Amino acid sequence: MIAIVDYGMGNLRSVQKAFEKVGEEAVITSDPAVVQSADGVLLPGVGAFGDAMFHLKQSGLLEAVKNAAKHGTPLLGICLGMQLLFSASEEHGNHIGLNLIPGHVKRFKGKFKIPHVGWNELQVKRQHPLLDGVGKQEFVYYVHSYLVDPTDRNVILASSEYHGEVPAVVSYKNVHGAQFHPEKSASTGLRILSNFGKMCREGVATV
Amino acid sequence: MLTKRIIPCFDVKNGRVVKNVSFLTNERDAGDPVELSAYYEAAGADELVLLDITASVEGRSTMMDIVRRTTEQVFIPFTVGGGITSVDDIREILKAGADKVSVNTAAVKNPKLIAEGAKRFGQQCMVVAIDGKYDRNKGDWEVLIHGGRTSTGMSVIDWAKKAESLGAGEILLTSFDQDGKKDGYDLTLTRLVSEAVSIPVIASGGAGSKEHFYDVFTDGKADAALAASIFHFKETSVGEVKAYLKKKGVSIR
Numbered sequence: 304m305i306a307i308v309d310y311g312m313g314n315l316r317s318v319q320k321a322f323e324k325v326g327e328e329a330v331i332t333s334d335p336a337v338v339q340s341a342d343g344v345l346l347p348g349v350g351a352f353g354d355a356m357f358h359l360k361q362s363g364l365l366e367a368v369k370n371a372a373k374h375g376t377p378l379l380g381i382c383l384g385m386q387l388l389f390s391a392s393e394e395h396g397n398h399i400g401l402n403l404i405p406g407h408v409k410r411f412k413g414k415f416k417i418p419h420v421g422w423n424e425l426q427v428k429r430q431h432p433l434l435d436g437v438g439k440q441e442f443v444y445y446v447h448s449y450l451v452d453p454t455d456r457n458v459i460l461a462s463s464e465y466h467g468e469v470p471a472v473v474s475y476k477n478v479h480g481a482q483f484h485p486e487k488s489a490s491t492g493l494r495i496l497s498n499f500g501k502m503c504r505e506g507v508a509t510v
Numbered sequence: 511m512l513t514k515r516i517i518p519c520f521d522v523k524n525g526r527v528v529k530n531v532s533f534l535t536n537e538r539d540a541g542d543p544v545e546l547s548a549y550y551e552a553a554g555a556d557e558l559v560l561l562d563i564t565a566s567v568e569g570r571s572t573m574m575d576i577v578r579r580t581t582e583q584v585f586i587p588f589t590v591g592g593g594i595t596s597v598d599d600i601r602e603i604l605k606a607g608a609d610k611v612s613v614n615t616a617a618v619k620n621p622k623l624i625a626e627g628a629k630r631f632g633q634q635c636m637v638v639a640i641d642g643k644y645d646r647n648k649g650d651w652e653v654l655i656h657g658g659r660t661s662t663g664m665s666v667i668d669w670a671k672k673a674e675s676l677g678a679g680e681i682l683l684t685s686f687d688q689d690g691k692k693d694g695y696d697l698t699l700t701r702l703v704s705e706a707v708s709i710p711v712i713a714s715g716g717a718g719s720k721e722h723f724y725d726v727f728t729d730g731k732a733d734a735a736l737a738a739s740i741f742h743f744k745e746t747s748v749g750e751v752k753a754y755l756k757k758k759g760v761s762i763r
Contacts, residue, residue, distance in 0.1 A: 314605075314607065314609065316578075317581055321585055349631070417708060418633065420634070421733065421734070423511065424511060444586070487585060489585050492585060493585060
């Protein structure tokens, strides 16, 4: 069973229905005990980084997510949920993140349209069970104004191009992130969620 | 590379699609917005817009049921618009599973709605819909509200900039001069708005052929193009439009 962490931010129903579609059981929960005992943890999120960290702390879910990650439970952060996995963000001041993957979150900079909204091509850089069956010329749906800058670029499994490289999928031990919304990325996104579900059921902790 | 988006749109009244979508009658219930949404996802649509044109309270709860069912079956982003006047309305629609809401008249009357919605739910879910009509005397486009029945005296470009500064995530721009004519989008208006703001602009009104999509993505500088009857009446299909655009070198999913 996958625990979708409900800390008061984001559209959780879409993620749950997407897991249901691919035959994976997922519950929306704000109970730290449920998060810690789940086979997999999904950290969603839209909105601002600082607010999200505040709500995670207040609800007692921050420790639960960290503990689950420490114990090797597969964790997947989506969009802001992926950014929260990193050390710190410059969004509206400086905020400390979960620090499960070393690196920073920074804003897109330049004279182009921000946020980065729409379907962009996923370029797979490294094979990984999470991207099983994801081939060339597959597209995923993004909507974000900030992007991650991992200290070790090897954690980037796939990226897209938007006025530079945008890390799309990251993975560090059992901690994973998708900058785009797999639950809104049609068959490609469903495939990735299905892969994550399989990893959770099998208890795969890949490096 | 980021692709240009093709967005089918349909009007929903009392839980049913208003225009008769003739080509689906054999296989699916063409009047069911959820079935139609699933059809368009399979056909390659990048996003969907559902406009609720119901006036009654009962109709609203029917629409919420449709949003919930759409979320269960459709895995591309969808926007719900029509009759949204408060932050509570926005919350209800997003909670049911919609990704974005579009606000039009209510945002003109109460611009704070954009700021409050963006603050609570994020900029990404606030689509500001603007209906524009060319005013020959002024040589500028004016914002219309109440489905085009009321003039505001406001310039479309000024309002688009203001909406952006308040926290709009995207602009859904409909040309009232072109809407329903099927002889192409208003390229000048679309380009002017797209250049005036740094958020994505969805062009609407006037699509009658696949060439019109090409024009609005190149000359019109639109980030996305919305169309209704051209798809519903199978004058062309999402797949056909996309194949054409791809051949012409436009970045398409």
